[in-house]
Amino acid sequence: MSLEMILSNLTNPTLLFFLFGIVAASLKSDLEIPQQSVKFISIYLLFSIGFKGGQELQHAEQGAAILKSILFGISIAAIIPLYCFYILRKRLGVSNAGAIAAAYGSVSAITFITGVSYLELHAEPFNSHMIAVMAMMELPAIIVAFVLMNLYEKGDSSSQSLGSIVRHSLTNGSVLMLLGSLIIGLIADNKQAEGIKPFTTDIFKGFLAIFLLEVGMVTAKRFSAFRAYGLYAFSFGILAPLFNGCAVAYFSKFIVDQPGDRFIFAILAASASYIAVPAAMRLAAPKADPGLYIPMAIGVTFPFNITVGMPIYHSIVNYFG
Numbered sequence: 001m002s003l004e005m006i007l008s009n010l011t012n013p014t015l016l017f018f019l020f021g022i023v024a025a026s027l028k029s030d031l032e033i034p035q036q037s038v039k040f041i042s043i044y045l046l047f048s049i050g051f052k053g054g055q056e057l058q059h060a061e062q063g064a065a066i067l068k069s070i071l072f073g074i075s076i077a078a079i080i081p082l083y084c085f086y087i088l089r090k091r092l093g094v095s096n097a098g099a100i101a102a103a104y105g106s107v108s109a110i111t112f113i114t115g116v117s118y119l120e121l122h123a124e125p126f127n128s129h130m131i132a133v134m135a136m137m138e139l140p141a142i143i144v145a146f147v148l149m150n151l152y153e154k155g156d157s158s159s160q161s162l163g164s165i166v167r168h169s170l171t172n173g174s175v176l177m178l179l180g181s182l183i184i185g186l187i188a189d190n191k192q193a194e195g196i197k198p199f200t201t202d203i204f205k206g207f208l209a210i211f212l213l214e215v216g217m218v219t220a221k222r223f224s225a226f227r228a229y230g231l232y233a234f235s236f237g238i239l240a241p242l243f244n245g246c247a248v249a250y251f252s253k254f255i256v257d258q259p260g261d262r263f264i265f266a267i268l269a270a271s272a273s274y275i276a277v278p279a280a281m282r283l284a285a286p287k288a289d290p291g292l293y294i295p296m297a298i299g300v301t302f303p304f305n306i307t308v309g310m311p312i313y314h315s316i317v318n319y320f321g
Helices: 003-010 013-026 035-057 063-092 094-105 109-121 129-136 138-152 162-170 173-187 190-194 197-202 204-254 259-270 276-284 290-319
Strands: none
Touching: 013 109, 013 204, 013 290, 035 109, 035 129, 035 173, 035 190, 035 197, 035 204, 063 094, 063 129, 063 138, 063 204, 063 259, 094 138, 094 204, 094 276, 094 290, 109 204, 109 259, 109 290, 129 138, 129 173, 129 259, 138 162, 138 276, 197 204, 204 259, 204 290, 259 290, 276 290
16 A cells, blocks of 8 residues: 555545544534535435436446345345454443444445545546445345344344334435435436436535535544443454455455455445444344444544545555456
8 A cells, every 4th residue: 555545545625524524523613514404415425326326327238247246245244244243242232232233234325435436536437336236235234233133132122023124224314315316317318317417426526525524523523422432342443344344355356357346345344334224223222322333433434444444445456456
């Protein structure tokens, strides 16, 4: 991993706005982005990436490659929560271990979007079906975590059925928006879609920068509450995604050929969900502490991935190409 690559990542405007958000919150500034605006930007980012992916999928002719990628992604999302749960169970309890395992087995759409921006910065392409892969990776970790929690804490982890958890996860706003815009992009007429291209493409990075500014402020505010859990949770929030990202960056070479796709697989494996999973865990693990698994994902893992992790995974993909 070269110094030039690290500096290139650290001087990315979107990342700088994230760091600026951390500084602003640390200084206790009254800088604030209205929550309704943040919600709109979140919806826009998911809409844009989903719609563009659907448009690209119209031209995809690699049916076998797409299926292989989806199955690989689902496998990753099912395996990661297994080992995470057993590592965490004795130290943090069944409910907390299950919620954290679900978060780290699932994926972060914002990490994915930031990774796409990283690839664009390095002029590296990736296949559009990776958007569908990301959407398919949301659910398996939640199901695996639910089964493990019920196995080790029967009748105490949740009164909800597996069907209700799955249904709640699929109708979660972020998942539904991503899947819906992907389908619309897939069936939309190409000429008609050109009319909204300035909205779906040209202003994307500007909105991403504003969103990461907000994420930076939220990260700084939530991190203080997380300190009560000590070094163990903090270490896991760095070492687990680092292991996941590096392992997938290497082993993905046996599944896919496109370096951009391998990098996307690595960042998806390294990411942790702090939107879809917390919503599902309110039903599946009501005893789990959101003050633990949400700050771990957004306050430790997300900053690590976008500052240090991505250049590492990118270097591994290129070195073992």
